[in-house]
Amino acid sequence: MVTNVFERYYKAKANFSGVKRNGALVMLISDSEAGFITYKAAVTFFAHKDAEDFSVSYDAYFEKELYSGKGRRSKKKEAAFLEELGKVIDGIAKEHDACIIWDEPLTDERRA
Numbered sequence: 001m002v003t004n005v006f007e008r009y010y011k012a013k014a015n016f017s018g019v020k021r022n023g024a025l026v027m028l029i030s031d032s033e034a035g036f037i038t039y040k041a042a043v044t045f046f047a048h049k050d051a052e053d054f055s056v057s058y059d060a061y062f063e064k065e066l067y068s069g070k071g072r073r074s075k076k077k078e079a080a081f082l083e084e085l086g087k088v089i090d091g092i093a094k095e096h097d098a099c100i101i102w103d104e105p106l107t108d109e110r111r112a
Helices: 075-095
Strands: 002-016 019-033 036-046 061-070 099-105
Touching: 002 036, 002 075, 019 075, 036 075, 061 075, 075 099
Parallel strands: none
Antiparallel strands: 002 019, 002 099, 019 036, 036 061
């Protein structure tokens, strides 16, 4: 079962497929099945043309696997991953000449 453990929209600066991206959705995702769990940090950049525009485009979606192994969801592991999430996402963004503006969230965070 795939679960977005954490997600929050932020202002961002990026350009993909010739389209300026002003927003980013940052996520910590868990996927568990039959006693096996995977955690991933993910980000997708989207146009965010105005305050109501949250139409996420998936041509600028990137993820990094943080953990994969036997087990199930763990609050302790998730807390550790969340603590490092900003650094991991910054690394992903830098690889793609983009940046997240962390001090300008567009929404409240959501946790599962």
